Amino acid sequence: MxxxxxxxxxxxxxxxxxxxxxxxxxxxxxxxxxxxxxxxxxxxxxxxxxxxxxxxxxxxxxxxxxxxxxxxxxxxxxxxxxxxxxxxxxxxxxxxxxxxxxxxxxxxxxxxxxxxxxxxxxxxxxxxxxxxxxxxxxxxxxxxxxxxxxxxxxxxxxxxxxxxxxxxxxxxxxxxxxxxxxxxxxxxxxxxxxxxxxxxxxxxxxxxxQFEFFTTYFQSKRQHKRSAVSNGHSLLSAPYGIYKTRDGYIAIAMMPLQKLNAAIACAALNVFEEKEAFEKRDEIKAIISAHLLTATTASWLKKTQPLDLWVMPVLNWRQLKETDGYKVLQMEQQVQLNDKEITTTRCPVRINxxxxxxxxxxxxxxxxxxxxxxxxxxxx
CATH class of the missing domain: 3.40.50.10540 (Crotonobetainyl-coa:carnitine coa-transferase; domain 1)
Structure with missing residues (x-):
């Protein structure tokens, strides 16, 4: 090359x-x-x-x-x-x-x-x-x-x-x-x-x-506040965050509350309107947290992923290395040092x-x- x-x-x-x-x-x-x-x-x-x-x-x-x-x-x-x-x-x-x-x-x-x-x-x-x-x-x-x-x-x-x-x-x-x-x-x-x-x-x-935080602060003159529950981004509404399940964790990104509820079927979420997703995010996240503890990570993924919801499991590095998604990226390379090899990451860009x-x-x-x-x- x-x-x-x-x-x-x-x-x-x-x-x-x-x-x-x-x-x-x-x-x-x-x-x-x-x-x-x-x-x-x-x-x-x-x-x-x-x-x-x-x-x-x-x-x-x-x-x-x-x-x-x-x-x-x-x-x-x-x-x-x-x-x-x-x-x-x-x-x-x-x-x-x-x-x-x-x-x-x-x-x-x-x-x-x-x-x-x-x-x-x-x-x-x-x-x-x-x-x-x-x-x-x-x-x-x-x-x-x-x-x-x-x-x-x-x-x-x-x-x-x-x-x-x-x-x-x-x-x-x-x-x-x-x-x-x-x-x-x-x-x-x-x-x-x-x-x-x-x-x-x-x-x-x-x-x-931190341009998002600073721009918001410059206009509002108010310090952003982390969520009390499952904080993922201080400026985003519920359900954005990481939640514990019965046997692990899942990450839930931006989505309408009722679209999420169509998958997880949490009766307590039915009372909230979408306009309340930021104002009442701690209350909403607490309800979601309690509900997600009732089943495993795999079961929640089975319900959310067919609906193309932005939900993913939370992996450690050992779990990540075992996934096909990681393997196809080919992010590892060997560096030769005297009589041994060191495994490290490669440059994350491809050309042609x-x-x-x-x-x-x-x-x-x-x-x-x-x-x-x-x-x-x-x-x-």
Whole structure:
């Protein structure tokens, strides 16, 4: 397959999740992504282990978001190493970094300095909270961003404590937004020759993610409220939510109450009109909850699915892997790491029906330094 970004060179001065997430997707698209790392230790994300899982000297998490990349080590305080970095910048198309504001300027690698070396560079800067204001030097960690952004008041029920999303959602969203705008900047560069200075922050990414809630708040001046029962979305009416059955759970999405009742036959629902579905949603959801406990998940699906109602079982990952729906997606791929294979997920996009698969693992610290230097020397 001829990948669309083949020939594009990306220098990744990034660590942990947001910047490396962007680099992962650019590498999937065919770009040569070169991680610029500290000698010996590498980037800090190599030691960020989830459930203490390690693939080798680096964590399993590091390998999941840094596969298919190269590693070039340099001491940014060493003048000789900086000469190599400047040569790399001269050959690059894109730079990404997610350090705190001011860090790259101290190293002499801020946008204005880099632009002097390579006017067409697409320089992408990811921060926690932007470059100005009282939060700019606060730690840009995902849970902290979620907590400040209001997102923790969207998950769970009304009486629950604030709940985090449960994934590094700010990092993932911001990294993928960076990819969108890098691609846009590459298209413009192809047409005009002009580079770009892109600035994103995890906070802005999460505010954008909550556009429905913020738009509603701006107009009503009222904080949205989670349902007291089976909250699925604070702005939606009953029956939207997840409900316990006799032996599991089912998810019920948007639908008229009486259309649902035609399938589940709950006498207590007959007294409610559709216009009451939001105003009395907690009362309605409590009735639905009690009724669904009287039968199994399979029995409710047997009654609702022939009517094409938006109802699905709630699966864990083991159950999901056993379904034909999951198998046909072919979302798994193997990454070859020394004498073993790591199973991870693939790029979730197909081009002309073909999957993006690569067995190339995340690089060892400095694995490609000498080869890259040799290539640069040949271009002098």
């Amino acid at each position: 001829h990948l669309p970004l083949k020939g594009i060179v990306v220098l990744e001065f990034s660590q942990y999740l947001s910047g490396p997430c962007a680099g992962l997707r650019l590498a999937d698209l065919g770009a040569q992504v070169i991680k610029i790392e500290r000698p010996q230790k590498g980037e800090a994300g190599r030691k960020l282990a989830i459930k203490n899982l390690w693939a080798d000297e680096s964590s399993l998490l590091f390998h999941t978001i840094n596969r298919n990349k190269e590693s070039f080590t340099a001491d940014l305080d060493d003048p000789q190493d900086m000469q190599w970095i400047k040569r790399l910048i001269g050959q690059a198309d894109v730079i990404t970094h997610n350090f705190r504001p001011g860090v790259m300027k101290k190293k002499g690698l801020h946008y204005e300095a880099v632009k002097e070396i390579n006017p067409g560079i697409i320089y992408t800067e990811i921060s926690g909270y932007g470059n100005d204001g009282p939060w700019k030097n606060k730690p840009g960690q995902d849970l902290l961003i979620q907590s400040l952004s209001g997102l923790t008041h969207s998950t769970g029920n009304y009486d629950d404590n604030p709940l985090p999303f449960g994934l590094g959602i700010a990092d993932y969203l911001c990294g993928n937004q960076a990819v969108q705008f890098i691609l846009g900047a590459l298209i413009r560069k192809k047409r005009t020759g002009k580079g770009a200075f892109l600035q994103l922050s995890l906070m802005e990414a999460l505010i954008d993610f 029906g073909q999957l993006f698969l690569s067995a190339k693992p995340a690089p060892a610290v400095g694995q490609h330094t000498e080869n890259i230097k040799a290539t640069l020397s040949l271009k002098l």
